[in-house]
Amino acid sequence: MKWPWxxxxxxxxxxxxxxxxxxxxxxxxxxxxxxxxxKHQQDTMxxxxxxxxxxxxxxxxxxxxxxxxxxxxxKNLMDxxxxxxxxxxxxxxxxxxxxxxxxxxxxxxQMKEDDSECLLIPxxxxxxxxxxxxxxxxxxxGPKEGFVESLDTNINxxxxxxxxxxxxxxxxxxxxxxxxxxxIIYIKGIANQxxxxxxxxxxxxxxFDQIVDSSTISQIITDxxxxxxxxxxxxxxxxxxxxxxxxxxxxxxxxxxPHAVIVPTTIVDFFxxxxxxxxxxxxxxFIRLIRLAAVTFSVFSTPLYVAILTYHYExxxxxxxxxxxxxxxxxxxxxIFEALILExxxxxxxxxxARLPTKVGQTIGIVGGLVIGTASVQAGLASNVLLIIxxxxxxxxxxxxxxxxxxxIRLIRFPFLIAAQLWGLIGIxxxxxxxxxxxxxLTSLGRPYVEPFFPPRFTDLKDTFIRIPVNKQITRxxxxxxxxxxxxxKTRSQEKRDIDx
Amino acid sequence: MTKNKKWIKGLFILLLCMNLTGCLPxxxxxxxxxxxxIGFEDAGDHKILGTVVAPIYxxxxxxxxxxxxxxxxxxxxxxxxxxxxxEVIEKLQTESQQQLKLGKLTVILxxxxxxxxxxxxxxxxxNRDPHIGRNVFVAIVDGSTRRLLDxxxxxxxxxxxxxxxxxxxxxxxxxxxxxLHEYFYDYYGKGINAFLPVLKKHGDHIEIEGIGLIKHNxxxxxxxxxxxxxxxxxLNEPCxxxxxxxxxxxxxxxxxxxxxxxxxxxxxxxxxxxxxxxINVNLNGIITEASVQNNPQKYxxxxxxxxxxxxxxxxxxxxxxxxxxGVDPLGLGDQVRSYTRNWNEHQWYQHYPDAKINVNxxxxxTQTGITE
Numbered sequence: 073m074k075w076p077w078x079x080x081x082x083x084x085x086x087x088x089x090x091x092x093x094x095x096x097x098x099x100x101x102x103x104x105x106x107x108x109x110x111k112h113q114q115d116t117m118x119x120x121x122x123x124x125x126x127x128x129x130x131x132x133x134x135x136x137x138x139x140x141x142x143x144x145x146x147k148n149l150m151d152x153x154x155x156x157x158x159x160x161x162x163x164x165x166x167x168x169x170x171x172x173x174x175x176x177x178x179x180x181x182q183m184k185e186d187d188s189e190c191l192l193i194p195x196x197x198x199x200x201x202x203x204x205x206x207x208x209x210x211x212x213x214g215p216k217e218g219f220v221e222s223l224d225t226n227i228n229x230x231x232x233x234x235x236x237x238x239x240x241x242x243x244x245x246x247x248x249x250x251x252x253x254x255x256i257i258y259i260k261g262i263a264n265q266x267x268x269x270x271x272x273x274x275x276x277x278x279x280f281d282q283i284v285d286s287s288t289i290s291q292i293i294t295d296x297x298x299x300x301x302x303x304x305x306x307x308x309x310x311x312x313x314x315x316x317x318x319x320x321x322x323x324x325x326x327x328x329x330p331h332a333v334i335v336p337t338t339i340v341d342f343f344x345x346x347x348x349x350x351x352x353x354x355x356x357x358f359i360r361l362i363r364l365a366a367v368t369f370s371v372f373s374t375p376l377y378v379a380i381l382t383y384h385y386e387x388x389x390x391x392x393x394x395x396x397x398x399x400x401x402x403x404x405x406x407x408i409f410e411a412l413i414l415e416x417x418x419x420x421x422x423x424x425x426a427r428l429p430t431k432v433g434q435t436i437g438i439v440g441g442l443v444i445g446t447a448s449v450q451a452g453l454a455s456n457v458l459l460i461i462x463x464x465x466x467x468x469x470x471x472x473x474x475x476x477x478x479x480x481i482r483l484i485r486f487p488f489l490i491a492a493q494l495w496g497l498i499g500i501x502x503x504x505x506x507x508x509x510x511x512x513x514l515t516s517l518g519r520p521y522v523e524p525f526f527p528p529r530f531t532d533l534k535d536t537f538i539r540i541p542v543n544k545q546i547t548r549x550x551x552x553x554x555x556x557x558x559x560x561x562k563t564r565s566q567e568k569r570d571i572d573x
Numbered sequence: 574m575t576k577n578k579k580w581i582k583g584l585f586i587l588l589l590c591m592n593l594t595g596c597l598p599x600x601x602x603x604x605x606x607x608x609x610x611i612g613f614e615d616a617g618d619h620k621i622l623g624t625v626v627a628p629i630y631x632x633x634x635x636x637x638x639x640x641x642x643x644x645x646x647x648x649x650x651x652x653x654x655x656x657x658x659x660e661v662i663e664k665l666q667t668e669s670q671q672q673l674k675l676g677k678l679t680v681i682l683x684x685x686x687x688x689x690x691x692x693x694x695x696x697x698x699x700n701r702d703p704h705i706g707r708n709v710f711v712a713i714v715d716g717s718t719r720r721l722l723d724x725x726x727x728x729x730x731x732x733x734x735x736x737x738x739x740x741x742x743x744x745x746x747x748x749x750x751x752x753l754h755e756y757f758y759d760y761y762g763k764g765i766n767a768f769l770p771v772l773k774k775h776g777d778h779i780e781i782e783g784i785g786l787i788k789h790n791x792x793x794x795x796x797x798x799x800x801x802x803x804x805x806x807x808l809n810e811p812c813x814x815x816x817x818x819x820x821x822x823x824x825x826x827x828x829x830x831x832x833x834x835x836x837x838x839x840x841x842x843x844x845x846x847x848x849x850x851x852i853n854v855n856l857n858g859i860i861t862e863a864s865v866q867n868n869p870q871k872y873x874x875x876x877x878x879x880x881x882x883x884x885x886x887x888x889x890x891x892x893x894x895x896x897x898x899g900v901d902p903l904g905l906g907d908q909v910r911s912y913t914r915n916w917n918e919h920q921w922y923q924h925y926p927d928a929k930i931n932v933n934x935x936x937x938x939t940q941t942g943i944t945e
Contacts, residue, residue, distance in 0.1 A: 380602075381601060381602045382599045382600070382601055383597075383599060383600060384600075385600055385602045385605065385607060385674065385676055385677065386676035386677060386704055386706070388602065388677075390609075390677070390679070390734070390737075393602070393607065393630070393677065394628070394630050396602055396603075397602055397603045397630040398630045400602065400603040401603050401630065403603075406599070406601055407601060494590070494591060494597070495597070
């Protein structure tokens with residue numbers, strides 16, 4: 073069968089331009105107006121300098137490079153190289169290398185204009201955002217640093233938390249056009265080598281033109297492309313990244329993205345806020361259980377309302393029957409439409425709030441929540457019981473600490489709603505079974521996604537919905553198959569030494 | 574290609590499911606009348622008069638002033654005469670604005686003249702219907718069920734609610750546990766007979782008259798509530814509430830509150846013509862109302878003694894009545910069965926009137942309230 077929209081596309085390759093020599097290369101580059109190519113002369117000495125004004129730091133060119141070029145008498149490029157107070161300079165004839173380096177912010181120096189030999193001096197401009205608070209994963213206690221768009225700064229933030237020679241970093245360039253620097257970070261001897269190889273291979277084989285963000289990478293290397301569930305967690309907290317690496321996970325950092333992708337991940341990770349580790353275990357466990365209850369409530373409350381009011385009036389308690397019936401008596405719609413209208417309203421409000429600037433966004437919440445809600449109830453378009461349920465479900469879904477998982481939860485409510493209308497409670501059970509079987513099949517980097525629950529790994533339950541005390545967490549997660557499973561010495565970690573004699 | 578086909582197949586099945594179930598009949602909660610109480614009475618000529626009560630929750634624009642619509646609705650009562658219970662309900666549908674649905678049924682009432690002719694016939698339908706719960710109360714009404722149901726009571730305009738709460742709160746106290754499930758357990762069980770509460774309209778109230786004894790599917794007699802309910806309950810099941818008043822002397826009454834009683838049965842010579850059954854009740858109580866006394870310890874002893882004697886007499890009295898009537902709502906036969914090999918129901922009922930039943934109550938009064 074041939075699909076009409078699958079017609080062969082015309083092959084649109086970039087015009088192949090391979091400059092034959094350096095003159096041609098510079099000529100090609102000069103077509104862009106931000107390219108500087110000029111003769112630098114002092115006394116009898118002269119040389120040709122070329123660079124992109126926009127990606128080289130002009131200040132460092134003027135202050136740290138140009139004054140030093142002719143400091144002593146120079147005869148060739150090696151003399152200039154010796155003069156410069158800059159490391160990582162390079163003399164080369166390789167056209168490919170010259171082109172790549174110059175596009176990264178290097179400056180090329182030639183003795184004569186048609187010399188094929190170039191001295192490449194790094195002078196990239198470092199336009200950077202300052203390290204600031206994390207935006208989406210805010211914490212009340214704990215570190216307030218967040219990743220920024222520069223890869224080197226991000227690696228610095230991680231490495232200073234794990235000052236180890238074993239902290240390995242592998243870097244590659246991904247993207248035909250964007251040539252984005254992508255690096256994976258892990259601890260040799262803790263991270264499972266198989267995981268490292270898998271993720272490295274998946275990144276190396278990415279075939280894509282432009283990598284804008286780490287989420288592009290995580291979408292491409294994900295195990296199942298059809299799943300609504302995110303399989304890799306991304307975080308903008310260096311502390312979370314470092315602690316994941318210390319557990320034996322692997323972090324993927326992408327230049328230009330303030331998010332690190334952590335692989336492999338289980339579903340539990342998406343319901344853990346890193347804040348949980350900064351408070352005592354009772355409170356952390358309590359909050360996690362509340363979060364679990366909130367997610368369950370958020371997914372099931374509206375479908376249950378629809379199912380029960382449409383099919384199963386028997387299960388409504390007697391005292392609630394009066395409230396439900398009298399609140400629904402004037403509503404002209406069946407429960408499903410009523411629920412869909414309100415759910416969509418909430419989704420609209422969310423989307424509008426997310427797209428608008430912060431200050432306007434707050435007003436949208438008030439306008440939407442109060443005005444539309446009460447107005448629709450007063451107009452008799454929605455029952456006030458459902459309004460409470462939907463609003464609470466919306467509120468509950470915000471407790472999900474991870475934005476991506478929050479979006480997934482937003483989405484999966486609608487199949488439940490439709491199933492509830494079609495088959496009642498059985499429909500909800502069916503739909504749940506469908507999602508459950510999907511989750512059971514799902515993997516993250518080949519590791520089971522719902523791991524501590526299935527396959528059951530009791531040792532990994534220590535950091536799920538009940539978080540046991542930190543000094544009792546002596547092993548690294550089993551599903552990562554870490555090469556060194558022990559975090560610390562068991563007996564020594566349990567001791568309390570008050571006075572050493 | 575195969576992958577594509579799999580998708581299409583999946584989509585097709587999903588579409589089919591939606592088509593097949595899209596027209597499922599729905600019971601949207603505000604488009605039905607939920608029948609909450611139903612009553613049957615004898616209409617003569619082998620016909621029955623059925624009455625159902627469905628609360629009508631306020632259909633008014635109750636949404637305007639925020640606070641919600643908890644307005645106490647009125648009830649609507651429908652009656653019709655027909656041959657069978659199912660037919661009655663079908664007949665009533667023809668008068669009802671919305672569909673009458675039995676899923677929230679809480680009380681089934683049967684008129685005493687009808688109950689004397691046989692009960693099972695009228696309960697069978699409710700036993701079969703999966704929509705109907707098992708904690709439905711069944712009661713016998715002394716008088717017309719229609720008059721009882723078609724009335725506005727001061728305590729609650731919803732009569733079904735009144736009936737349900739009435740039986741419920743009495744079960745928590747002095748009345749033995751009863752509902753549809755218990756009834757059928759007793760009815761079908763071997764060596765055990767069913768019992769039902771008997772209600773009566775008493776002016777502006779409904780009153781529990783007592784425990785109705787059922788023998789072979791028929792209502793045969795009444796144990797008055799005041800006299801026998803408490804002793805019946807403590808002999809029948811463990812309980813932790815209920816009060817009992819005893820007479821110490823001519824003008825001296827005392828009320829004892831049960832805070833936990835347990836009953837144990839022992840059987841000797843189960844197969845013989847004269848089986849011996851020991852009912853041992855262990856009762857913990859507190860004195861809630863008493864006249865002034867000087868020595869509490871002595872007083873407690875005296876009260877315990879009187880209470881023990883009184884309860885044992887009542888128990889003896891009760892079992893004698895039951896034996897005379899040949900009914901066994903306490904399930905003594907069931908107890909004998911558990912002690913006796915090759916127990917035979919037919920034989921048991923022959924021996925039952927001659928059985929020697931000993932009621933032994935151990936009273937333990939723990940306190941006399943917060944004042945000395």
